Amino acid sequence: MRKFGTLALLASVLLFTVSASPTRSPDVQGSPVFGVKLPNDYRDWKLISVAQENGKNNDIRAILGNDIAVKAFRDGKRPFPDGSIIVRLAWRYQSSSRNDKVFPAPQSFVAGEPTNVQVSVKDARRYAATGGWGYGQFQGGLPDKDPAVVQACFACHQKLEKLEGGTDFVFTTYSR
Amino acid sequence: MRKFGTLALLASVLLFTVSASPTRSPDVQGSPVFGVKLPNDYRDWKLISVAQENGKNNDIRAILGNDIAVKAFRDGKRPFPDGSIIVRLAWRYQSSSRNDKVFPAPQSFVAGEPTNVQVSVKDARRYAATGGWGYGQFQGGLPDKDPAVVQACFACHQKLEKLEGGTDFVFTTYSR
Numbered sequence: 001m002r003k004f005g006t007l008a009l010l011a012s013v014l015l016f017t018v019s020a021s022p023t024r025s026p027d028v029q030g031s032p033v034f035g036v037k038l039p040n041d042y043r044d045w046k047l048i049s050v051a052q053e054n055g056k057n058n059d060i061r062a063i064l065g066n067d068i069a070v071k072a073f074r075d076g077k078r079p080f081p082d083g084s085i086i087v088r089l090a091w092r093y094q095s096s097s098r099n100d101k102v103f104p105a106p107q108s109f110v111a112g113e114p115t116n117v118q119v120s121v122k123d124a125r126r127y128a129a130t131g132g133w134g135y136g137q138f139q140g141g142l143p144d145k146d147p148a149v150v151q152a153c154f155a156c157h158q159k160l161e162k163l164e165g166g167t168d169f170v171f172t173t174y175s176r
Numbered sequence: 177m178r179k180f181g182t183l184a185l186l187a188s189v190l191l192f193t194v195s196a197s198p199t200r201s202p203d204v205q206g207s208p209v210f211g212v213k214l215p216n217d218y219r220d221w222k223l224i225s226v227a228q229e230n231g232k233n234n235d236i237r238a239i240l241g242n243d244i245a246v247k248a249f250r251d252g253k254r255p256f257p258d259g260s261i262i263v264r265l266a267w268r269y270q271s272s273s274r275n276d277k278v279f280p281a282p283q284s285f286v287a288g289e290p291t292n293v294q295v296s297v298k299d300a301r302r303y304a305a306t307g308g309w310g311y312g313q314f315q316g317g318l319p320d321k322d323p324a325v326v327q328a329c330f331a332c333h334q335k336l337e338k339l340e341g342g343t344d345f346v347f348t349t350y351s352r
Contacts, residue, residue, distance in 0.1 A: 043352075046219075050226050050238050052269070055283035062226050062238060091351055093228070099347060102335045107231035111351040159278045171275060175267055175287040176219075 031136030032147040036121050038138045039066070042087045046070045049175040052093060052109075059090040059115050063172045069122075073174035079132065080168055084122040088172075090115045116144070118153065120170070130154045131161065131169045207312030208323040212297050214314045215242070218263045222246045225351040228269060228285075235266040235291050239348045245298075249350035255308065256344055260298040264348075266291045292320070294329065296346070306330045307337065307345045 030037050039045075045064035052060045065073060069084035092112030099108035117138045124132040135153035137144040144150075157169040206213050215221075221240035228236045241249060245260035268288030275284035293314045300308040311329035313320040320326075333345040 044222055047223050047238055047240060047265075049287050050236050050267075051272075051287065052228055052236060052285040053279075053283050054285075055279070055281050057283070060226050060228060060236075062223055064223065089223075089351075091226070096227075098336075098340070101339060102332060102347075103229075103231070105231050107229055107233070109228040109230075110349075111225050111227065114352060156278060160274075163277060164274070171278075173286075175265075176290060 029143065031119075031134075031138075031143045031150050032145055033150050034121070034127065034130075034134030034136060036119050036134045036136030036143075036150075038117065038119060038136065038141060038143070039085060039087070042066075042085075042117070042119070043089075045087065047175075048073055048086070049172050051172070053090075054093075057090070057115075058093050060093045060109065060111050061088055061090040063088050070174075073172075078166060078168045079124070080122045080170070082123050082125075082132075086120045086170065086172070088118040088120075090117070115139075120153075120157075131158065133157065133169055205319065207295075207310075207314075207319045207326050208321055209326050210297070210303065210306075210310030210312060212295050212310045212312030212319075212326075214293065214295060214312065214317060214319070215261060215263070218242075218261075218293075218295075219265075221263065223351075224249055224262065225348050227348070229266075230269075233266070233291075234269050236269045236285065236287050237264055237266040239264050246350075249348075254342060254344045255300075256298045256346070258299050258301075258308075262296045262346065262348070264294040264296075266293070291315075296329075296333075307334065309333065309345055 042064060045066055048063040048065050048070065050062050064087045066085040068081055069086050072080045072084055091114050094110055094112035096108040096110045099110065100106040119136045119138065121134045122132055123134060127134040133154070135150040137149050137153070160171055161167050161169045218240060221242055224239040224241045224246065226238050240263045242261040244257055245262050248256045248260055267290050270286055270288035272284040272286045275286065276282040295312045295314065297310045298308055299310060303310040309330070311326040313325050336347055337343050337345045
């Protein structure tokens with residue numbers, strides 16, 4: 001049943017891709033469902049905040065934004081304007097034995113290998129069905145092609161908005 | 177004895193400031209010993225990496241750099257060229273009960289209130305006595321005026337370089 005649902009979704013994604021750009025080859029660089037791409041220059045973007053997740057993620061992360069998103073964060077503007085892009089980078093949360101040799105006590109954790117990069121794009125009309133946000137997850141620069149992954153993005157962000165309201169589906173707050 | 181040493185240092189800092197700029201008032205915005213200032217636009221700089229410290233620090237941090245420093249990090253260039261500036265921002269390492277309500281298990285830590293900002297400036301000639309680096313620590317945009325604070329910066333970075341070599345006194349490695 002679940003497999004069938006995934007297949008049906010994949011089929012609809014393929015159909016959408018083909019119908020949306022009939023003269024071009026299907027876009028292999030975009031995320032499923034949303035067609036979100038990894039922005040070329042995201043690694044140069046400004047810092048919004050940092051965070052750390054235990055559990056299955058076991059990562060330390062940075063949240064960057066393009067200029068539209070960062071301006072909205074700094075001005076406290078909600079909902080975010082169209083064109084806002086938020087990028088979450090994450091790396092393995094890793095104890096640093098090297099730093100611990102220098103510091104007064106074992107206490108230092110650093111960023112290890114990169115895990116994945118998640119991208120949220122605001123387009124109120126295009127992504128009307130998902131609160132105005134489209135999602136993508138990338139490993140080694142390539143999109144995760146499992147539709148369940150990006151659908152989980154929205155499910156979780158929607159849960160936040162239902163719980164709090166006024167978040168425009170965004171977890172991160174700006175750190176000054 | 178220690179108090180006397182601090183006083184002597186303060187006196188030499190004051191003398192240096194006065195002799196270096198005889199027609200201007202002493203620079204209240206710079207760090208002691210090194211005269212390092214908080215760059216105006218550092219919050220817009222590119223991300224080098226993230227880290228987390230337990231113990232007395234109990235913080236989560238981001239390391240940003242100006243264009244000269246970031247280029248050197250990305251190219252693996254050591255020692256860093258003159259003009260490189262590395263800024264370490266830190267915030268209280270704080271459990272997020274809000275995120276934990278949304279996520280499958282309690283696991284989420286975010287950036288709380290800012291603690292301090294540390295700045296390292298590379299100038300091989302000016303800071304020849306301290307490996308080419310000058311240091312400053314800032315709270316709420318103002319420099320910590322205790323010379324012991326910036327001297328502790330160098331002591332710790334020097335310990336790293338002695339232990340490893342080839343670090344150019346820099347802990348952080350670039351995270352892709």
